[in-house]
Amino acid sequence: MLKVSFIKKNKKKIFLGLKKRNYYKFYIINYILILNKESKKLKFKLDNLRYYINFFSKKIEFFFKKCEKEKIKIMINYSFFLKKKRKEKNKKLKKINNKIFENLIKIPNIPFEEGKKKNNLLDIDNKIYSKKEFFLKKNEKILSHWELGNKFNLFSTKIGSIISGNGFNVFINKGALLQRSLIQYFLDKNISSGYIEYVLPYLVKKNSVYGTGQIPDKKSQMYHINYDNLYLIPTGEVPLINIFCNKIFKESELPIKATTYTSCFRRESGSYGTKVRCLNRLHQFDKVEIIQINTCKNSYFSFNEMVNHIKDLLISLDLPFRIIKLCGNDLGFTSALTYDFEVYSPGQKKWLEVSSVSNCTNFQSNRIKLKYRSYNGKIKLCHTLNGSSLAIPRIISAIIENYQTKNYIIIPKVLIPYMKMEKLL
RNA sequence: GGAUAGAUGGCAGAGUGGUCUAUUGCGGCGGUCUUGAAAACCGUUGAGUGUAAAAAACUCCGGGGGUUCGAAUCCCUCUCUAUCCGCCA
Numbered sequence: 001m002l003k004v005s006f007i008k009k010n011k012k013k014i015f016l017g018l019k020k021r022n023y024y025k026f027y028i029i030n031y032i033l034i035l036n037k038e039s040k041k042l043k044f045k046l047d048n049l050r051y052y053i054n055f056f057s058k059k060i061e062f063f064f065k066k067c068e069k070e071k072i073k074i075m076i077n078y079s080f081f082l083k084k085k086r087k088e089k090n091k092k093l094k095k096i097n098n099k100i101f102e103n104l105i106k107i108p109n110i111p112f113e114e115g116k117k118k119n120n121l122l123d124i125d126n127k128i129y130s131k132k133e134f135f136l137k138k139n140e141k142i143l144s145h146w147e148l149g150n151k152f153n154l155f156s157t158k159i160g161s162i163i164s165g166n167g168f169n170v171f172i173n174k175g176a177l178l179q180r181s182l183i184q185y186f187l188d189k190n191i192s193s194g195y196i197e198y199v200l201p202y203l204v205k206k207n208s209v210y211g212t213g214q215i216p217d218k219k220s221q222m223y224h225i226n227y228d229n230l231y232l233i234p235t236g237e238v239p240l241i242n243i244f245c246n247k248i249f250k251e252s253e254l255p256i257k258a259t260t261y262t263s264c265f266r267r268e269s270g271s272y273g274t275k276v277r278c279l280n281r282l283h284q285f286d287k288v289e290i291i292q293i294n295t296c297k298n299s300y301f302s303f304n305e306m307v308n309h310i311k312d313l314l315i316s317l318d319l320p321f322r323i324i325k326l327c328g329n330d331l332g333f334t335s336a337l338t339y340d341f342e343v344y345s346p347g348q349k350k351w352l353e354v355s356s357v358s359n360c361t362n363f364q365s366n367r368i369k370l371k372y373r374s375y376n377g378k379i380k381l382c383h384t385l386n387g388s389s390l391a392i393p394r395i396i397s398a399i400i401e402n403y404q405t406k407n408y409i410i411i412p413k414v415l416i417p418y419m420k421m422e423k424l425l
Numbered sequence: 426g427g428a429u430a431g432a433u434g435g436c437a438g439a440g441u442g443g444u445c446u447a448u449u450g451c452g453g454c455g456g457u458c459u460u461g462a463a464a465a466c467c468g469u470u471g472a473g474u475g476u477a478a479a480a481a482a483c484u485c486c487g488g489g490g491g492u493u494c495g496a497a498u499c500c501c502u503c504u505c506u507a508u509c510c511g512c513c514a
Contacts, residue, residue, distance in 0.1 A: 050483060
């Protein structure tokens with residue numbers, strides 16, 4: 001959520017930023033500014049009324065002690081009149097402030113401006129980081145992950161659909177082991193890079209999904225439990241960021257680095273076709289998540305660090321992947337800058353998004369009141385960053401497609417200690 | 426599901442109708458002393474609106490509403506938290 005004071009001072013910047021997102025509802029911005037002016041005027045009048053009411057009440061006390069009853073009566077009459085006025089104006093003010101808030105939460109974050117600041121962003125030269133060898137011979141047919149899953153009995157969306165309906169998957173035997181190994185491997189890697197592990201609730205309060213910006217933007221994409229008014233988390237980022245709700249860090253304590261493994265739940269209404277085929281898109285999937293919290297000065301260092309971390313993970317798995325900087329149009333609601341990581345799926349002949357690293361600047365921390373006390377003693381909003389490390393089902397499909405041979409699937413080197421085997425037969 | 430207690434500044438915690446303009450302690454920032462540090466001592470220290478910056482002034486004691494000339498304090502309501510009982514992995 002943007003601050004009104006920020007909008008006031010940076011109107012042009014915001015218009016430019018929103019244009020990049022193809023967000024043209026500038027009237028909302030103007031409306032907010034008009035309402036803000038009105039609110040200021042009213043506040044001024046209210047302050048004056050307040051002042052006189054306080055003034056009279058003190059006089060009353062004074063006369064009361066002197067037992068001057070007639071003067072008290074006059075004072076009370078004055079006050080009574082002022083009080084009525086105050087109530088009316090107060091109601092108006094609250095209405096206006098509510099309207100400002102309602103409109104404010106509809107505005108997405110402003111995209112990162114390149115070049116202006118000295119935040120040396122990591123170069124991504126549209127390079128494809130590639131696995132050197134492919135294990136199939138030229139004349140052998142490349143199978144898709146659903147064919148492989150069937151062939152080696154690793155998972156079944158059919159069984160999933162029997163239990164829970166379309167869009168749910170069941171991992172079986174070695175498939176389940178592969179998922180568990182990946183989770184363990186990713187967590188180990190994150191922890192050794194300084195991320196603290198958390199195990200977190202999958203059901204969260206409305207306040208939490210508001211805090212990370214899923215409400216109002218992504219409300220219809222989340223599962224909601226009416227009975228208890230709780231939401232199923234669409235990503236581990238939600239509980240992981242909300243741990244730090246209302247916190248004030250010392251600058252010396254930053255950056256905070258945290259990681260968690262959770263299942264994620266998404267309704268995915270509106271998705272169809274090959275996009276949702278098998279493991280490509282599920283209503284429930286598992287993911288290891290990392291976040292960082294840093295100062296406004298250093299958040300882009302954190303960003304680079306996270307991008308490099310994910311890059312290393314993918315390189316260690318020896319999968320062909322590319323990094324894409326999202327243009328304003330594709331940016332998530334809360335993000336100012338996002339890099340997507342896509343892994344190549346030879347069976348489907350397309351790229352699968354397995355991670356995205358975002359800097360949400362102070363957009364989320366303004367909502368959850370996450371601040372830090374800087375070295376000079378002043379309190380400022382933190383910057384929050386998040387990234388997947390990584391989305392499990394898509395990594396699994398990429399691994400089995402890239403590592404397939406005619407008779408078995410090779411296990412990537414780094415996973416062998418976890419799987420305690422070298423191939424899936 | 427039943428019962429009770431509670432929500433006060435960065436944190437702890439006092440305050441039950443009018444000097445609350447919120448006591449105090451810890452923490453933070455600045456200084457003295459010291460080769461440096463610790464300790465001790467001294468000073469300073471919440472947020473918001475306002476302003477070019479300041480100052481004045483006002484608002485803010487979980488949210489909303491009410492009683493009153495006057496509310497952190499009384500009443501209603503909502504949200505959240507804790508404890509006990511019941512049920513249960």
